Structure formats: C-alpha cells, structure tokens
Amino acid sequence: MALIAELRLCQIGDSVEVLSSDQGSASDIPAWIAKVRHELVSVEERDEVWHIIVKKLK
Amino acid sequence: MTQKILIVGGGLAGTIIANGLARQLYGELKRGEITVQVIGNSDTHLYQPGLLYLPFGRVRERELMRPERAILHRLVDFHLDEATHIDVEAKVVSTRSGHEHSFDYLVLATGSRLDFDAIPGMAAGSQCFYDLDGARAMRDALENFDGGRIVVNVNVPHKCPMAPLEITFMLRDYLAKRGIWERSELLYTFPIGRLHGLEPVANWAAEHFERLGITSETFFNAKTVDAQKRVVHSEEDVDLAYDLLITIPPHRGAEVIESSALGDGGWIPTDRETLLCEGATNVFVCGDTTNLPISKAGSTAHFEADTIIDNLVSLVSGGKMTSRYDGKVFCFLETGFDSGTYIWFNYETPPHPGPPSQMIHWYKLAYNRMYWLSARGLL
Numbered sequence: 368m369a370l371i372a373e374l375r376l377c378q379i380g381d382s383v384e385v386l387s388s389d390q391g392s393a394s395d396i397p398a399w400i401a402k403v404r405h406e407l408v409s410v411e412e413r414d415e416v417w418h419i420i421v422k423k424l425k
Numbered sequence: 426m427t428q429k430i431l432i433v434g435g436g437l438a439g440t441i442i443a444n445g446l447a448r449q450l451y452g453e454l455k456r457g458e459i460t461v462q463v464i465g466n467s468d469t470h471l472y473q474p475g476l477l478y479l480p481f482g483r484v485r486e487r488e489l490m491r492p493e494r495a496i497l498h499r500l501v502d503f504h505l506d507e508a509t510h511i512d513v514e515a516k517v518v519s520t521r522s523g524h525e526h527s528f529d530y531l532v533l534a535t536g537s538r539l540d541f542d543a544i545p546g547m548a549a550g551s552q553c554f555y556d557l558d559g560a561r562a563m564r565d566a567l568e569n570f571d572g573g574r575i576v577v578n579v580n581v582p583h584k585c586p587m588a589p590l591e592i593t594f595m596l597r598d599y600l601a602k603r604g605i606w607e608r609s610e611l612l613y614t615f616p617i618g619r620l621h622g623l624e625p626v627a628n629w630a631a632e633h634f635e636r637l638g639i640t641s642e643t644f645f646n647a648k649t650v651d652a653q654k655r656v657v658h659s660e661e662d663v664d665l666a667y668d669l670l671i672t673i674p675p676h677r678g679a680e681v682i683e684s685s686a687l688g689d690g691g692w693i694p695t696d697r698e699t700l701l702c703e704g705a706t707n708v709f710v711c712g713d714t715t716n717l718p719i720s721k722a723g724s725t726a727h728f729e730a731d732t733i734i735d736n737l738v739s740l741v742s743g744g745k746m747t748s749r750y751d752g753k754v755f756c757f758l759e760t761g762f763d764s765g766t767y768i769w770f771n772y773e774t775p776p777h778p779g780p781p782s783q784m785i786h787w788y789k790l791a792y793n794r795m796y797w798l799s800a801r802g803l804l
Contacts, residue, residue, distance in 0.1 A: 368622045369718045371646060372582040375543065375675060376690045395618050402644050402661045425660075 370396060370421065374405070377423045382408060385419040393417045428459045428741050431526055433508045433518060433681075434534030435465020435493050437473075437800065438712030438726035442532055444802030445734035447498035450741070454500040459741055462502040464520060470496050471557065472796050474723060477591055477759070479560040480552075480567055481599055488794070489557075496800050508535070511685040513708055530707050530737060533693060535679035537584050537713040537721060543675045544580070550652030551578070551672040554592060555585075566669060567599065572608035573668030575600075578647050578657055580675045581616050582690075584713050584721035587768075589613070589673050590621065590630055591759040596671075597637050598761040611638075612665065614645035626768060629778040633760065647672065676721070678714055692716035697772070698749040699736070700729055707740075709733045719772075720754045727799060728753045757789040765789050 370385050377383060385396065393410055396419050400407045408420035430446060432439045443463045453459040470493045478484035497503050507521040511533070518526045539555055541548040552563040575596060579589045593613050600606040613620065613634070619627035620634065620641060634641060646660040650670065657665050677683075678691015687693050687702070694703040695715035702708040711733055712726030719725060728750065735748035752772030759765045765786035768776035798804035 368581050368617055371616050372675070372690070375581075391624065398618060399644055403646070 370419075371399075374421070374423050379423055379425060382420055382422045385417070385421070387417045387419070388415060390417070392419065396421070427457060428529045429527060430459065430461045430530045430532070430737060430741070431518060431528035432461070432463045432532040432534060433511065434532075434536055434679075434712075434714070435463050435467060435470065435503070436534060436536050436712065436726075437723050438534035438536070438714075438730055439463055439465065439532065440470065440493070440496055440800050441727060441730040441802055442534065442711060442733055442737075443501045444496075444498045444800070445730060446737060447500050448802050449734065449738045451500065453741070460502065461500070462504065462526065463497065464504045464506050464508050464518065464526065465493055466505070466507040468493055468505050470800065472793070473555075474585065474588075474796075475793055476554050476557065476560040477588055477595070479557075480554050480563040480592075481595060481762075482564065483762070484793075486557075491797060491800075496797070498802070508681045509684075511681060511687060513687070513702070513705060516707075528707075530709070530740065532709045532711060532733060532737075533682070533687070533702065533714050534711040534726070535682055535691075535714050537582075537676040537678055537691070538680075540675045540677045544647050544650060544672075546650035546652055547647065547672055547674055550650035550655070550657075551670040553672050553674060555588075555673065563671065570605075570669050572605045574610040574612060574666065575669045575671065576657060576665055576667040577611070577613045578645070578665075578670060578672045579613070579615050580647055580673060582721065583673045583676050586622060586720050586722065587626075587756045587758045590626075592671065593639060594633070594637070594760045595762060597639060598763075602762070610640065612640045612642060612667075614642045614647075614659075614665070616644070616646045618643045623768075623770070623776055625776050626778055633781075676713075682714065688716060697752065699746060700733055700750055709737070719752055720756070722754060722756055724753075724755045728755075757785065757792065759786060759789065 405424045406422040411418045472489045475489040510519040554560040620630040621627040648660045649658045682691040693710045695710040713721040732748045732750040736746040755769040760781040764781040766781045770776040
C-alpha cells in the first residue's frame with residue numbers, strides 16, 4: 368500500500384526502495400509489479416528486513 | 426514571557442489537542458503565561474465518521490456538525506483563517522488574511538484531502554461519501570438505483586480504512602432491504618492482492634464477503650473513469666463496467682504542507698514515537714498529516730493527541746518528554762445495518778476482528794454521539 372502511494376508521487380524513471388519486515392511483501396510486491404508492469408529491480412533480505420527496489424515505468 | 430502554542434488545523438486532532446492543553450494548563454492560560462491558538466479553515470466541526478450513515482438516511486445531518494468555537498475551550502483562541510505558509514525555522518505561520526502568527530511550539534494537524542484530479546473522470550463518474558456533499562449525492566444516487574452492478578473502488582492512500590468495508594456491508598443490507606439484491610451485484614476492488622491493508626482484517630473480510638455473495642477484484646488501482654460508458658479502467662489494464670461507482674479516491678495532505686516544503690504529498694516525515702516532525706524539537710505532527718505507515722483514522726489522531734498533549738504540557742513546564750505513542754488504533758467496523766465488530770492494534774500487536782454482534786453496533790452508534798465529549802477533551 369505504501370509503495371503504491373509513493374509511486375503516485377514519483378516521476379517515470381524514479382526508483383523506490385521498500386523496507387519491510389513482512390515476508391509477505393517479498394511475494395506480494397513482485398506479484399503486483401508483474402501485473403501493473405513496472406520494473407522489479409531487486410529483492411534482498413538483510414538482517415530479517417526485506418529490501419525491495421522498484422522502478423516506475425509508466 | 427508568554428509561551429505560545431500554535432495549532433494549525435481545527436479538525437479532530439487539532440481540537441482535541443487544544444482542549445486537552447487548555448484543561449491541563451488552565452491556570453497558566455488564565456494568568457497569560459501560556460497561549461493556545463488554533464488556526465482552522467472552517468467554523469463548523471464535522472464528525473466525519475458519521476457520513477457513513479448519511480447515504481442510507483440513517484443519521485440526522487445536524488447531529489454531525491457543531492460550531493468549532495462552541496467545542497473549543499473558552500481559553501483557546503480560534504482564528505477562522507487558512508494557513509498559507511509555515512516557516513519552521515523562523516517560527517512563523519502566515520495566513521490567507523495576511524496575519525503572521527509566531528510560536529514557540531507548533532502542532533501541525535492539517536489533515537488530508539480527496540484528490541479526484543489524480544484519476545481522470547473519477548469526479549464526474551463516481552459517488553464518494555467521504556465529504557458532506559458527496560454523501561448527500563450518494564444518497565440521491567442510491568434512491569435512483571434499481572438494480573445492476575455497484576462497484577466499490579478503493580484507492581491509496583486513503584483515510585478511515587475501515588469505511589470502505591463498512592459501506593460495502595451496509596450496501597449489501599440496503600439492497601436486500603429494498604428487495605433488489607437478487608438483480609444486483611456488489612463488486613469491491615482493492616489496490617493490493619487482498620481485501621484490506623491489514624492481513625487479519627483482509628482474511629476476516631474474505632470470509633464475510635463469501636457468506637454474503639459480495640465479489641471482489643484485487644490488485645486494482647483506478648487509472649481512468651469513463652462516465653459516459655460507465656467503465657472504470659485500472660493501472661493493471663482491467664476494465665470494470667458499472668451501473669453505480671462508489672469510489673474512495675487517493676488522498677493528499679494539505680496544500681500548505683506541500684507548498685511549505687514540509688513533506689511530499691502533504692505528509693510530514695514524523696518520528697513514530699515522539700510524533701515530532703523529523704529534525705525539529707518544537708514541531709509536533711498529528712493525525713492524517715504524518716507520513717507514518719499506520720491507519721489515517723480518527724482514533725489514531727486521538728491517541729496521538731494524548732501523547733502530544735502530555736509532552737507539550739511537560740515541555741512548557743520545564744520538563745522532558747516522557748510520553749511515547751505506541752501506534753495504538755481502535756476502529757469500530759459496521760458489518761451491516763444491525764451488526765458490527767471492532768479491532769485494535771498497535772506497532773507490535775496485530776488486529777484480530779471478532780465475530781459481529783448487535784451490541785457492538787449499538788456501541789458504535791452510542792460513540793457517534795459521545796464523540797463530542799472526545800472533541801472537548803473529556804473522553
């Protein structure tokens with residue numbers, strides 16, 4: 368939800384990094400990105416925190 | 426020397442804080458040692474959660490409104506005006522009328538606004554009960570509805586996150602009571618892959634949707650609305666035809682927050698425990714105005730207000746801030762015309778919605794009237 372709201376404020380080509388302690392984010396966000404057709408740049412877990420970087424394409 | 430506390434925003438958050446301060450600092454205000462001032466852009470205080478009932482004719486409109494001046498403590502100065510610039514460094518707030526208000530401590534409680542412009546066609550093609558005119562228009566639209574597909578379309582960010590579910594459950598009862606449920610469809614859309622941002626609430630809602638025959642489309646973020654063809658098109662390239670479209674549009678924070686460069690989208694970066702504006706030691710943020718990833722709800726603002734009141738009282742008395750906001754939120758959740766449930770949660774504890782009951786529904790109706798005691802700082 369916070370990612371969608373943040374992307375609304377971004378310009379095309381901007382990237383957003385999501386930090387989440389919820390493992391569900393690591394699967395939910397890529398699923399939405401595939402559907403909406405933005406770019407999933409990376410998904411990494413570091414110290415039990417998921418770092419997910421998304422690039423706005425449209 | 427007089428210490429000045431200035432509150433920008435005369436909604437729920439600003440009003441509760443002003444009254445709470447006036448009650449705790451009565452002597453200091455009386456002696457002129459401290460002033461509490463509110464800048465608000467409306468002379469009428471609206472109990473927004475009550476708008477949920479208006480489209481169904483289940484509340485008296487006049488019960489939702491009181492004069493702001495009458496709710497505020499008599500020792501609070503109220504300025505009916507609009508903040509146009511906030512200079513945190515210079516400790517000055519400028520207003521539409523040309524006044525400049527200096528402060529020692531500032532509370533920003535400027536709330537949120539509906540951003541229909543973010544989605545072309547949405548204003549013309551949909552109904553929205555989140556403001557007074559919209560709720561009235563939705564009441565008229567429902568009177569003219571005689572069956573077909575109602576789409577309840579939720580977008581982010583939005584305040585009062587239980588309200589979209591509540592209106593859906595109440596619509597289900599409304600259609601049944603009018604005898605047109607058999608020739609109607611109720612379709613609820615949500616931006617992420619479930620029915621609510623809070624996973625336990627989403628799972629709970631899914632069970633009740635199935636029981637009641639309410640359908641859903643997830644991963645749906647409205648992009649455009651074609652009011653002529655009555656189709657809502659999503660960012661995910663899904664088209665949904667509708668006979669009646671009820672939307673919760675994306676929200677933005679107040680314009681003055683954006684124009685004063687205090688936060689993107691009008692949301693101010695805020696410390697989640699002290700509720701201080703990041704980088705400041707004398708500027709607090711309350712309610713929808715924060716950028717915290719928690720519900721933008723009346724109860725959030727109320728619990729945050731309690732923290733801010735205690736800390737401000739301590740600071741102006743020469744003490745230290747000891748109160749911390751723990752993320753507490755409490756929401757009633759109507760599940761129809763005659764039943765309801767509730768949830769509470771905080772930063773550490775997830776919500777667990779219980780089974781709906783008539784008693785909780787009645788308690789919510791009672792709270793709708795007791796709200797005025799909360800606004801006055803008594804409850």
